Amino acid sequence: MAAIGRVSDGTLSRPRWRTGLLLALPAVVIFGLLFAAPLFTLVANSFRTQTGAFTLSNYERFLGDPFYRGVLWNTLKVAAMTTIGCLLVGYPFALYMRGRSPRVRNWLALLLLSPLLISMVIRAYGWLVVLGPNGPVAAVLKWVGITPPQLLYNDTAVLIGMIHVMLAYMVLPLMGSLDRIDPTLVPAARGLGAPGWTCFWRITLPLSAPGMLAGAMIVFSLTASSFVTPAILGGPKVKLMPYFVYTQATTTLDWPYAAAIGFILVVVTTGLLLGYARLLRRNNGDVVFQ
Secondary structure, three states, X not given: XXXXXXXXXXXXXXXXXXXXXXXXXXXXXXXXXXXXXXXXXXXXHHOEOOOOOEOOHHHHHHHOOHXXXXXXXXXXXXXXXXXXXXXXXHHXXXXXXXXXXXXXXXXXXXXXXXXXXXXXXXXXXXXXXXXXXXXXXXXXXXXXXXXXXXXOOOHHHHHHHHHHHHHXXXXXXXXXXXXXXXXXXXXXHHHOOOOHHHHHHHHHXXXXXXXXXXXXXXXXXXXXXXXXXXXXXXXXXXXXXHHHHHHHHHOOOOHHHHHHHHHHHHHHHHHHHHHHHHHHEEOOOEEOOO
């Protein structure tokens, strides 16, 4: 029988690169239409005035204004704090799920993913009720004799809402890394006299680092570009880049400047993620702790 890809005389019926190109063509077309083309349009518009002339004034206006630089810094700060919060909450949850039976894991996974089945707007308005001055959090604080602080329209409210939204994106990659760890490693280390904390720090944590890296990159990038939850829970008092893109495009109708703000956010976020990945990657791409 002739080998796959060869005719009866033994010659290749079709070059392998052509077959690979045909297989990848649908994905390449979808990527070009849904990502590359909009990004190219964004970049092109950011170098134009409202009359269509070429200019660099949009970037000079942003980079030369301390107010807008502060907005960029606050956006990155909120994204980093959300990532840390998701890691602190999600890692123990992922460890707990790892040791459960399949039935319990299925119920926990349903609990974890159930918020994603609800509209982001509904979830944000739900937190408005919970954190509001007449909500359950304020009622509990009053009951124990504590004057409730302002929980809405600040960074705290945005962090709570974003951690709730992004938690699943951290736990799922962590679960993938934890499931790939050989279950005999920790018992073997315990049998050799290593205490539990040493087993966690020297075995579990380093081997789960790829999941931590993937989850952190996903959460950070999604949080930095999130609009709905910060707009509802933070309002105009919490100044983030996506909110200013929205106001420049819809209120002042300055589309070129909105495009410049959006592209700056894309460049800065991508650069930080690449630097973060490069900082943690050692030994042919393996993530290690030193």
